[in-house]
Amino acid sequence: MRSLFNRYIAFLFVAGLFTSCADENEPNYQYFPDMYVSPGYETYGSYDIFQNEQEAKLPAEGSIPRGWMPYEYENTPEGSANAKANLTNPLPYTEDNLAAGKELYTIYCAVCHGDKGAGKGILVEREKFLGVPSYDDPGRAITEGSVYHVMYYGLNNMGSYASQTTIEERWQIDHYVMSLKRSLEGKPERAFEDAKQDAQSSEAEGEQMTSEEEPAQETQEETQN
Numbered sequence: 001m002r003s004l005f006n007r008y009i010a011f012l013f014v015a016g017l018f019t020s021c022a023d024e025n026e027p028n029y030q031y032f033p034d035m036y037v038s039p040g041y042e043t044y045g046s047y048d049i050f051q052n053e054q055e056a057k058l059p060a061e062g063s064i065p066r067g068w069m070p071y072e073y074e075n076t077p078e079g080s081a082n083a084k085a086n087l088t089n090p091l092p093y094t095e096d097n098l099a100a101g102k103e104l105y106t107i108y109c110a111v112c113h114g115d116k117g118a119g120k121g122i123l124v125e126r127e128k129f130l131g132v133p134s135y136d137d138p139g140r141a142i143t144e145g146s147v148y149h150v151m152y153y154g155l156n157n158m159g160s161y162a163s164q165t166t167i168e169e170r171w172q173i174d175h176y177v178m179s180l181k182r183s184l185e186g187k188p189e190r191a192f193e194d195a196k197q198d199a200q201s202s203e204a205e206g207e208q209m210t211s212e213e214e215p216a217q218e219t220q221e222e223t224q225n
């Protein structure tokens with residue numbers, strides 16, 4: 001009985017030796033260091049084996065971000081005239097597209113252009129912003145293509161909306177702007193198109209509208225004619 005007690009005391013002593021020497025300010029023993037220190041390279045770390053000692057590499061030359069589609073009309077008077085004449089809206093004119101366009105228009109454009117598109121937005125009324133045209137301005141005679149072009153590049157005091165909106169969103173806004181133009185001109189509303197095509201284009205939404213290519217094809221066709 002007594003020897004058991006002694007062993008118990010001895011065990012406590014040895015256990016105490018192991019635990020009491022640990023320094024709380026130092027990392028303790030690591031049994032599986034890989035769980036603490038990753039053997040892989042950190043994304044933006046610097047390592048000798050890489051060129052410029054940088055782990056993060058530049059994308060290969062000529063690569064483009066996923067979903068990004070080039071816009072082929074240049075930001076020049078010719079590019080603008082070309083887009084105005086040839087570029088058309090690839091999205092079907094559906095209730096959904098128009099409703100989405102209206103929502104986006106109210107967010108991005110109405111402050112200047114006004115809810116009706118007559119160029120009397122709140123900023124114009126408060127004289128913070130001047131020279132905003134009405135969409136039925138005959139001197140401008142806006143088209144689907146010219147509206148898209150202006151959203152893409154901006155025009156003088158109007159900024160570009162290319163970074164704030166996706167390709168599809170710009171075309172939705174475009175439909176809404178054209179519908180505002182029609183009602184300013186007192187024309188009847190355009191009839192809605194079949195929503196089936198729309199389902200296809202929203203499937204392509206992840207790709208951000210491959211249909212951007214369509215207007216370019218049409219341009220070619222028209223120049224052939």
Ligand code: HEC
Nearest residue numbers: 108109112131132133140142146147150155156157158161
């Ligand atoms: C900060 C105020 C402001 C906002 C916001 C704004 N615009 Fe404009 N917009 C202008 C001004 C100013 C002009 C006239 C530019 C010029 O001709 O010098 C203009 C011109 C236009 C034109 C006529 C271009 C042409 O071909 O003559 C269209 C179309 C247009 N804007 C659409 C839009 C759309 C769509 C949005 C929203 C995505 C928008 N604007 C947002 C100020 C604005």
